[in-house]
Amino acid sequence: MRFQSIGSFTSKPSACGTVALAVMALVAVGCSSTSKIAQSPKGSVHLEEVSDWSFDASHPAVIDQATMMKIVKGLYSDESENGSSRMSAGGSKPMRSFSDEDAEFLTPLLVQGLSKAKPEQIVAFRVSSSAGSGIEPTTGSLYVQKGSVYFTIAKGAKATGFAPESVAHVESAPTYAAGGAAGVIAMVIDYHALAKAPAGSLPVAKPQAKSQATASVASAAGAEQATAQMAAEPVGMDELQQTKEALAKKDVEISMLRKESSWMKRELRDQAEEIKALRASKVSAKPAPAKKRAEANQAR
Structure with a gap:
């Protein structure tokens, strides 16, 4: 609940009244109310009021479910940041932040929340992954501006990150959007451009159990599989050849760029010489100054 103005009374309040108004103002700034949209064992979505008076969202907002599904499925993180040791030839793999199951649960509720939200509210969510996965629930929020x-x-x-990259960028998230946590990033997504963009596909991050024994078994199985594959065939030869070809192509491009740079420098140097020559010719072509009238009269 927000108080838009305080102190617009026609008569002067008493000392007690002034203190009471000050207390009410402090309460109004610090309080935040919530309104539940949905709650189940899978997760929950609710509206949360922001106590920062400078916050003003473009709510209620209407976003269709297809676009919201692109938003939820477009969020990803690099595989290395999720703790996985598997690496691709080009570096870490982008993995989707939400599974298909989580996206199907969140999408309609987030759409509903934005359509009901007020300008001073954000849509907060909490979703749990599959039972027994050992992954902690994911919490967050979203709003439209x-x-x-x-x-x-x-x-x-x-x-x-977000896919496609052309419709989104990263900003530092305010604390009210990050549940009071600092140093959290917010993905800012142009949902009008996203609605027109073709749907992409990213791999879904696999659940990682907290059990150390399970992790050890998986690691051992992965090591055995890698050893068997290395014994069966020379792994990585094609990738090595592709890398060499790519490097050779880059070398050719760099050489061409250097030649173009040298040519441009030579052109600029020639132009500078031409300008200098033109200025010198103009100076030498100037007519001699006319004699003073007095000197001319004496000469007659």
Whole structure:
């Protein structure tokens, strides 16, 4: 609940009245109310009022479910940041932050929340992964401002990027969007441009159990599989050849760029010489100054 103005009374309040008004103002600034949208063992979605008076969202906002599904499925994190040791030839793999099951649960509820939210409210969510996965629930929030969705994941799954990259960028998330946590990022997504973009596909992050024994068994199985594959065939020869070809192509491009740079420098140097020559010719072609009238009269 927000108080828009205080102290517009026609008569002067008493000392007690002044103190009471001050207390009410402090309570109004610090309080935040919530309104539940849905709650189940899978997770929950609710509206949360922001106590920061400078916050003003473009709510209620209407986003169709297809676009919201693209938003939820477009969030991803690099595989290395999720603790996985598997690496691709080009580096870490982008893995989706939410599984298909989580996306199907969140999408309609987030759409409903934005359509009911007020300008001073954000849509907060909490979703748990499959039972027995050992992964902590993911919490976060989203709101709409000036044609963009600000999507923040506070805890649980990470989000370091968005696909397609052309419709989103990363900003530092305010504490009210990150559940009071500092140093959290927000994904700012142009949902109008996203609605027109083709749907992409990213691999889904696999649940990682907290059990150390399970992790050890999986690690051992992965090591055995890698050893068997290395014994069966020369792994990585094709990738090595592709890398060599790519490097050779880069070398050719760099050489061409250097030649173009040298040519441009030579052109600039020639132009400078031409300008210098033109200025010198103009100076030498100037007519001699006319004699003074007095000197001319004496000469007659």
